[in-house]
Amino acid sequence: xxxxxxxxxxxxxxxxxxxxxxxxxxxxxxxxxxxxxxxxxxxxxxxxxxxxxxxxxxxxxxxxxxxxxxxxxxxxxxxxxxxxx
Amino acid sequence: xxxxxxxxxxxxxxxxxxxxxxxxxxxxxxxxxxxxxxxxxxxxxxxxxxxxxxxxxxxxxxxxxxxxxxxxxxxxxxxxxxxxxxxxxxxxxxxxxxxxxxxxxxxxxxxxxxxxxxxxxxxxxxxxxxxxxxxxxxxxxxxxxxxxxxxxxxxxxxxxxxxxxxxxxxxxxxxxxxxxxxxxxx
Numbered sequence: 001x002x003x004x005x006x007x008x009x010x011x012x013x014x015x016x017x018x019x020x021x022x023x024x025x026x027x028x029x030x031x032x033x034x035x036x037x038x039x040x041x042x043x044x045x046x047x048x049x050x051x052x053x054x055x056x057x058x059x060x061x062x063x064x065x066x067x068x069x070x071x072x073x074x075x076x077x078x079x080x081x082x083x084x085x
Numbered sequence: 086x087x088x089x090x091x092x093x094x095x096x097x098x099x100x101x102x103x104x105x106x107x108x109x110x111x112x113x114x115x116x117x118x119x120x121x122x123x124x125x126x127x128x129x130x131x132x133x134x135x136x137x138x139x140x141x142x143x144x145x146x147x148x149x150x151x152x153x154x155x156x157x158x159x160x161x162x163x164x165x166x167x168x169x170x171x172x173x174x175x176x177x178x179x180x181x182x183x184x185x186x187x188x189x190x191x192x193x194x195x196x197x198x199x200x201x202x203x204x205x206x207x208x209x210x211x212x213x214x215x216x217x218x219x220x221x222x223x224x225x226x227x228x229x230x231x232x233x234x235x236x237x238x239x240x241x242x243x244x245x246x247x248x249x250x251x252x253x254x255x256x257x258x259x260x261x262x263x264x265x266x267x268x269x270x271x
Contacts (some may be wrong), residue, residue, distance in 0.1 A: 014211040017231035018218055025225040040232040043240030045208035052200060053164040053209065056186035056193075060253040067247060 009032050009072040013065040013083035014046045039081065041071045047083065088118040110179050111166040113146075115172040116140050122176050123165035135231035136166050136176060143183070152187040158194060188256060198257065208234030208244040 008031075016023045031038050045064060046053070054061040072079045086270045091184065099209040105113055122136035134156040138206050144201065157180065168177040172195070187193070205211050213219055219229045245260060254260040 012231050012233055014209040016226075016236075017222070017233065018211050018213045021218075021222045021225045023229050024227060024231075026159075042232050043243070044232075044239040045234045045235055045240065045244050046204060046210045048204065052139060052197065053204065055158075055162075055181050055249065056188050056197065056201065057253055057256055058181070058185055059088050060251040063247050063251050064244065067243065081231060 001038045006034075006036040007077045008036060008038055008080035009041050009075050009077050010038040011041055011047075011072070011079050011081045011083075013081070014049075016082050018024060022080055027051065027080075031080075039075055039077060041068070041075070041079075043072055044068050096157075101146045101151075102143055105143065105179065105182065107183055110175065110182065111138070112172065112174045113143065113179055116174050117172060119171060120145075121169050121171060125165045125169050126160075127163060127165065128159045128161050132156070132159050136180075139180070140174070140176065143179075148259070152181060152190050153192050155194065157183060157187055157192075158197075193257065199255075201257040202263065205245060205248055205254060205257075206241075208241050211250050229236070 010027070012024065028038060045068060047068065048054075048061055048064045050061065053064070069079070102113070118137055118141060120137045123138070126134065126136050128134050139151065139154075139157070151244070160177070160180045162177050162181065164177050166180070168175075170176060198208050201226060203212050203214070206212075207214075215221075222231070228236075230236050234244060245254075245259060248254050249260070254262050
């Protein structure tokens, strides 16, 4: 894929890859059209969902969310996100 | 005034609204019970959930009534009430904090527990737990499993380590604590 130099780490979340993969497919198609490279965030987890997991325990929500951010930090690129939590 | 029936007022907790104040939700005491929150609540349009009433009960110190009420979980955290509140009360944040307190007191709904188990075991609240979801991915020319915790068992372990470090497993009764609960017959 020809790239215009722009790169993003793609955060998948849960519902899009596991229930509505057409959104993942469509996103990849759009980014390909714009020649923007998407890098997989290997081992990323649930965001975790603010409506539920933050309701259970705010600290856990922050800790697991921070782990997801460190994955993109190691890749050295900004995150592109499809899900809205 | 249905909340002021004498039989319901027996368990007033003076510390309850102080607890919220100490957690940083000072603005809560600025509530004038105007009802703008209930008026704009999309969840309240469909259910008996009334945001204004919830805040009122917090002020009255009806701790058990607030935390045990299933309606506490009807809020979809859309933030409409927070944005419209003329007194700047961060209502949605307060509801989230109240839910944390409810979980600490053991008031958790069965579907929430199931969600916590999936989160602990797979790193996802909504995991690929049936073959049809992998098939759907393949149909859209994607890998069977996404490059998330699903593809990397090591990442699943990392999540479990983190959940143990915050004692989320103990709080919700998942992982090692799930077994202990079963032994007790709970």
